[in-house]
Amino acid sequence: MADELRDDLRAARRRSGLTFAAFAREAGYAESYLRNVENGTKPLTSDVARAYDRVLATGGEFSNAVDGPRRQEAPWNRQEALTILADMATGGGVDRRSFIVTSGTALTAVVGHWSDALTKQVRPVEVSDTAPDDVPKLVGHIEERLEYLRHLDDEFDSGEMARMARNELALLARLLEAGGLEATTESRAYSLAAEASRQVAWNLFDNKRHAAAEQYYHMALRSSAEANDVLTGAYSMSFMAIQHYTEGDPNDAVKLLETAEETTRHRATPRMRAMLAARKARALSKAGDRRRCAQALTTARDLLDLGPSDEDPEYLYWVTRGEIEMIAGSSALELGDPAHAVHCFNTAVRAESPEEVQYPKGHAIYLARAAEAHLALHDLDAAVDQARHAGKCLGSVESARSSSTLARLRRQLGEHRGHPTVRAFLQDG
Structure with a gap:
């Protein structure tokens, strides 16, 4: 990864329009020394990274890349x-x-x-x-x-x-x-x-x-x-867990969520605990633990059934029955049960209020997963219907995560381009 960072240094310097000699003078280093840093024959230190940040006005990008660990x-x-x-x-x-x-x-x-x-x-x-x-x-x-x-x-x-x-x-x-x-x-x-x-x-x-x-x-x-502030910390930890079960080790995500559950056990409202349980279920599905995933989803549903509390943090506005069922659908799809996934996604749609459909980034991802579940069941018409809905839902909102999910779905549908409905969808772009 150090090589990638050196490449970033070189690319940013070149984009600045400065000659290497002028850049080196501004940075306070010999040109030959900085060439060696960029080529990997000299170490990339915090001081060098800070010099690049200062001259290029990057807002601390390179020094934080070096100092982050x-x-x-x-x-x-x-x-x-x-x-x-x-x-x-x-x-x-x-x-x-x-x-x-x-x-x-x-x-x-x-x-x-x-x-x-x-x-x-x-x-x-x-x-x-x-x-x-x-x-x-x-x-x-x-x-x-x-x-x-x-x-x-x-x-x-x-x-x-x-x-x-x-x-x-x-x-x-x-x-x-x-x-x-x-x-x-x-x-x-x-x-x-x-x-x-x-x-x-x-x-x-x-x-x-x-x-x-x-x-x-x-x-x-x-x-x-x-x-x-244990609740705000645990809430942040629950989002951190999503990153870990998406891009890292889902077992790390489970640990994060179990820590959040334990530290908030006597302070969190049922709605907060339902959110943590649902996200733990999703992490467990990524880890392939079917039994514990089902237990966590049951816990999440039971807690949400207790109803709202005057002490619910305002940031939990999105924790609804529809959201829990969407997570359940994604978990079922992850565990190789597309039929149950479709059931959960349909339950989620029935449980949604009009306000809950106003979050297109997340909604597009769930619709794409519903399409994948229909595709696994060889229901191509339903899969295309959900895929179209997902595309309209995302619209012009920029989200690399949502866009990559839709791109993956299009690739999966591409294997069935012989079907007229699929072919028409792919041709529409």
């Missing part, structure tokens, strides 16, 4: 959290590599640090006489904007959504760096930084920038620990 080992304390938060809020953590940064024992260590950090006492913060009086109001406005961004997730492309969430993260970082906040306001700001980091991470993941997403998920966990 080291951040996992940084102490879990407030100073380190603030240092990393301030760096990433200005554009760090945008590693273009496609691999997931942590897995296995390394991931277990990150989760353990988060759990341990939650047990500490929240320290009182000395209030500065110079702290602006309107800071709590400003924090409230940031909270409103982050809630608004959550609902915009399916109306803008993932890259734009990540940038908007990072803007809110940058503002929170500046407030926290300035210091002097009253303890309650500071904890609230760290909670919001966790949610902003989660939003950045989720949209980077949707754009298939997995390593960068992982770094922001880690930041979400650090920030939630500083706020002693």
